[in-house]
Amino acid sequence: MTLESDPKEFESRLEAIRVWEPRVQALVDWDEPAARKRFSEAGPGPLAGWSLGVKDIVDVEGMATRSNANFIPWRPAARDSALVEVLRARGAFVLSKTVTTTFAYFDPGPTGNPWNPDHTPGGSSSGSAAAVACGMIRLGLGSQTVASVNRPASYCGVVGLKPTYGRIPIEGVFPFAPSFDTLGLFTADVADSLAAFQALTGESASPSLPPIRVGLLPDQKVEAADPEMLSALAQAGRRLESAGFQVSSAELPSCCEEAHGNHWTLVAAEASVVHGGLYRVFGDSYPPKLRALILKGGRVVAAELERIRSHRTRVREEVGRLFGDYDVLLCPSAPGAAPAGTEATGDPRFSLIWTYTGLPTLTLPYCLSQAGLPLGLQLVAPPNREADLLAIGERMESVFEFSRRHPLGLGREMAGYPTDGE
Amino acid sequence: MTLESDPKEFESRLEAIRVWEPRVQALVDWDEPAARKRFSEAGPGPLAGWSLGVKDIVDVEGMATRSNANFIPWRPAARDSALVEVLRARGAFVLSKTVTTTFAYFDPGPTGNPWNPDHTPGGSSSGSAAAVACGMIRLGLGSQTVASVNRPASYCGVVGLKPTYGRIPIEGVFPFAPSFDTLGLFTADVADSLAAFQALTGESASPSLPPIRVGLLPDQKVEAADPEMLSALAQAGRRLESAGFQVSSAELPSCCEEAHGNHWTLVAAEASVVHGGLYRVFGDSYPPKLRALILKGGRVVAAELERIRSHRTRVREEVGRLFGDYDVLLCPSAPGAAPAGTEATGDPRFSLIWTYTGLPTLTLPYCLSQAGLPLGLQLVAPPNREADLLAIGERMESVFEFSRRHPLGLGREMAGYPTDGE
Structure with missing residues (x-):
C-alpha cells in the first residue's frame, strides 16, 4: 500500500x-x-x-x-x-x-x-x-x-x-x-x-x-457454456489440483433452474418502478430494450413477486448448503x-x-x-x-x-x- | 345495478x-x-x-x-x-x-x-x-x-x-x-x-x-386516539351488540409497536428508489416533506430492509391469528x-x-x-x-x-x- x-x-x-x-x-x-x-x-x-x-x-x-x-x-x-x-x-x-x-x-x-x-x-x-x-x-x-x-x-x-x-x-x-x-x-x-x-x-x-476445497461447476442449470470455456474450466481444475487445491465436481440444486426466469421477472418489475417517473416524461427517447422491459415489468402482479421472493430465499438456502x-x-x-x-x-x-x-x-x-x-x-x-x-x-x-x-x-x-x- | x-x-x-x-x-x-x-x-x-x-x-x-x-x-x-x-x-x-x-x-x-x-x-x-x-x-x-x-x-x-x-x-x-x-x-x-x-x-x-364476531380495538400500539373518537368506538360497540353482533375487546400483539417505525423506514427507502430518477432532474422543485423523505430513504441499507421485511411477515402472521x-x-x-x-x-x-x-x-x-x-x-x-x-x-x-x-x-x-x- x-x-x-x-x-x-x-x-x-x-x-x-x-x-x-x-x-x-x-x-x-x-x-x-x-x-x-x-x-x-x-x-x-x-x-x-x-x-x-x-x-x-x-x-x-x-x-x-x-x-x-x-x-x-x-x-x-x-x-x-x-x-x-x-x-x-x-x-x-x-x-x-x-x-x-x-x-x-x-x-x-x-x-x-x-x-x-x-x-x-x-x-x-x-x-x-x-x-x-x-x-x-x-x-x-x-x-x-x-x-x-x-x-x-x-x-x-x-x-x-x-x-x-x-x-x-x-x-x-x-x-x-x-x-x-x-x-x-x-x-x-x-x-x-x-x-x-x-x-x-x-x-x-x-x-x-x-x-x-474447490467445487467445479460447469453446469449452471441453463444452456451450456461454449466447449472452449468448458475446456478452460476443466484445465483450470487440473492445474489447481496440481498446485495443492482439493478439486471435485459440484452441482447446483435443481431449484436453480427456475431462478433464470424468476430473476428477469423481478428485475423487470423493479426496473419498471425505478423508471416509472422518468419514463412518464422522457419515455419517447428511451432505448428499445429498456422500454420493452419497463412495459413488461409494469404488468407483474404482487402475488407473482411474492412467489419469486420466496423462491429466491429457498435457492439462497439450498445453494448455501454447498x-x-x-x-x-x-x-x-x-x-x-x-x-x-x-x-x-x-x-x-x-x-x-x-x-x-x-x-x-x-x-x-x-x-x-x-x-x-x-x-x-x-x-x-x-x-x-x-x-x-x-x-x-x-x-x-x-x-x-x-x-x-x-x-x-x-x-x-x-x-x-x-x-x-x- | x-x-x-x-x-x-x-x-x-x-x-x-x-x-x-x-x-x-x-x-x-x-x-x-x-x-x-x-x-x-x-x-x-x-x-x-x-x-x-x-x-x-x-x-x-x-x-x-x-x-x-x-x-x-x-x-x-x-x-x-x-x-x-x-x-x-x-x-x-x-x-x-x-x-x-x-x-x-x-x-x-x-x-x-x-x-x-x-x-x-x-x-x-x-x-x-x-x-x-x-x-x-x-x-x-x-x-x-x-x-x-x-x-x-x-x-x-x-x-x-x-x-x-x-x-x-x-x-x-x-x-x-x-x-x-x-x-x-x-x-x-x-x-x-x-x-x-x-x-x-x-x-x-x-x-x-x-x-x-367483532373485536373492538381502541389501542393500535401507538399514541392513543382522541377521547371523542374513543367514545364513538365504545358507543358503536354497544349499538352493534344491541343489533345482534357479538362484540368483545381485542388486542394487537406487541410486535405491532415496532411496525410504526419500520413502516416509515421501508416507505422512505422505496420512495427514494421510485423518485430517484425524477429527483435527479427536478429535485430543486420537489416539495420539502417529500424531499426530506427521499434523502432519508437513500441512506437505508439492505440489511435494515431485510430485517424490516422479516418483521412485517411476522406481524402479518401474528395479527392474522386474531x-x-x-x-x-x-x-x-x-x-x-x-x-x-x-x-x-x-x-x-x-x-x-x-x-x-x-x-x-x-x-x-x-x-x-x-x-x-x-x-x-x-x-x-x-x-x-x-x-x-x-x-x-x-x-x-x-x-x-x-x-x-x-x-x-x-x-x-x-x-x-x-x-x-x-
Whole structure:
C-alpha cells in the first residue's frame, strides 16, 4: 500500500488514455485538466494516487450522472455517492466517469473491447472494465444486477469483484433493480482488488488458509457454456489440483433452474418502478430494450413477486448448503469469449444465479480463446466472505498466471506498472 | 345495478360540482364539455353511468398524470391504468381527475374539507374523498401507502375501501412505495362500494352471515386516539351488540409497536428508489416533506430492509391469528376528526398497521364530532375477504345510520340521489 501518490503512475494513466481511448472509448467526456486537478487535490491514504473510473450511474459531486441517457437534462450531483466518498477519503481520486450501457441495461454505449474493438467489452459496466484492461485507471467501479461486473471482467481480461449483496452501501447510485443492484470493483490483479476492498471495509483475509476445497461447476442449470470455456474450466481444475487445491465436481440444486426466469421477472418489475417517473416524461427517447422491459415489468402482479421472493430465499438456502462441502465454487464467468459485434453486450446467464442469491463472486482472467479474446473464470464464496474469496483468488491467480501471458501490451505493462523482477 | 346510464344522475353531478367545487377544489382542471363527451361515449354495463373521480396518480388515456407536481413536463398517458380500463369496460366513465397531495405524500394540494374548508380533507387521496362527500362523483379512486384511503374517508364522512394488498392490479399507477401501494375506492355508501368491487373482481358476498364476531380495538400500539373518537368506538360497540353482533375487546400483539417505525423506514427507502430518477432532474422543485423523505430513504441499507421485511411477515402472521377469534376488527380510522388547517393532511397512524400487514379495511362514517366534522370507524378483515367485509359493513352501516343524519346537505341528498321513501 502507498500512502503518498505517485506522479509517474498518474502520467502513465494519461499515456494509456492517449493511446487507447480513441480506439476503446471507455471514458465519458474525458477531461485531462480536470483529472489533473483532482489528482493534485487528493489526500494521502492507503489508496493514495489510485485513479478511479466511476461507472456513470454512480454519483460524483459536481458531475451529472448521465447513465448514457443524454436525452435527459440531468443536474450535477450534489454530493459523492457513499462508495466514492470512502474511496476519496482513503486517497483515491476520480480520473473519469466511465461508459455504462443506458441505465445499466442492455442498450450499449460506444465502448469497444480492448482486445478487439469489433467485439463487445460486455455490459453494463463496459467502460470501467475496458479502462482497467487498457491501464487507463487502477480501480474501476461497476455494478451488477444480473452479470454486469463478471461478464465485462471476463470479456476484457481483468479481475472483477462483486461483493455480497448489500455489502457496499448503494447510496448515491442510480438503481436498476434494487433488490439485486450490487456495486463491484475492476482491477488488473487480485492484490489491487483486495487492497481496495480492505480500504472500503477494513476487513483482512485470514492470515493462513488450509487446503482449499474447490467445487467445479460447469453446469449452471441453463444452456451450456461454449466447449472452449468448458475446456478452460476443466484445465483450470487440473492445474489447481496440481498446485495443492482439493478439486471435485459440484452441482447446483435443481431449484436453480427456475431462478433464470424468476430473476428477469423481478428485475423487470423493479426496473419498471425505478423508471416509472422518468419514463412518464422522457419515455419517447428511451432505448428499445429498456422500454420493452419497463412495459413488461409494469404488468407483474404482487402475488407473482411474492412467489419469486420466496423462491429466491429457498435457492439462497439450498445453494448455501454447498459451502458445507466446498470453500469456493469455480465456474465460467460467461458462456465464452466476448461475442462479435458492439450492438449487444453478450449473454449474462452465467452470473445470474449469483446475483439472484446475492453471493460474492470474483472473476479471474484465465486464458485467451482461439480468437485471442480473454476467458474468465468465476469464483463464488459464502455470504460476506469476500476477504477469504480474495485470498483464495490471489493464490489461484498465481497458478493461472494470466497477466504474465498478456500478448497485446495491455494492462499492467501498458500502464507502466512495475513487473516482476523490475 | 344499472345497465344503462341515467342522464339525470349525470346532470346532478354537474350541479354538485357547480355548487361545491369553487369551495372544495377537489377536481383537477375541471372540464365539463370533456366530461360530457366521455359520459356520452360510455358503454352499457353493471356500472353504466357511474361517474369516476380518478386520483391524479392513476393513468387515464390521453390525460397527463400530474401527481400535483406541475413542475414536471408530463406527457399524456398512452393508455388507461388497469383499474380504469376495467371500470370503463363495466360502463363507468371518467368525470374528472381528482386532487392528490404531491406524489401522494404529505405536501397537500388545494382541496378543502367539504364539512369545513378551513380543515384538511385528509390525504393523499384528498380530491376523491371530498368529491364523493359533495356528490360530485359516484366512485372515487384512491390509493393508500400508509393511510391515504381510510384517513380522508373518515375526515370527509364517506365510505372508503382499501382491499388486500395486491388485490387490484396497480399497473398504470404512479407508485410511491410499491410494497405497500394499494388502490382503494370511495363511495357514499357501502352498497356502491360493494357494486364497484363486484364489478372489478366478479366476487359476491356470502348470501347469509352467521352472528358476526367483532373485536373492538381502541389501542393500535401507538399514541392513543382522541377521547371523542374513543367514545364513538365504545358507543358503536354497544349499538352493534344491541343489533345482534357479538362484540368483545381485542388486542394487537406487541410486535405491532415496532411496525410504526419500520413502516416509515421501508416507505422512505422505496420512495427514494421510485423518485430517484425524477429527483435527479427536478429535485430543486420537489416539495420539502417529500424531499426530506427521499434523502432519508437513500441512506437505508439492505440489511435494515431485510430485517424490516422479516418483521412485517411476522406481524402479518401474528395479527392474522386474531381472526380465529373475530370475523372483523373495529377501530378508529383516524385519531379524531380532521384537524384545522390545510397545510397538513392529518395523522396516518391509525391505518398504518393495516397497510403494513396488507389487510383489507373499510372505513364507515359513524357520527359527527363536537365541531361538526365526521368521525369514521375502520373495519378490518382477513386477507382477500373483501366481499364478506363489505357485507358486514353494510349491516353495520344500517345500524350506524350516518348518511341519514347528514346535516349539511352533502352526499346522497346533495347529489340528487333518491332517499328512502322516495
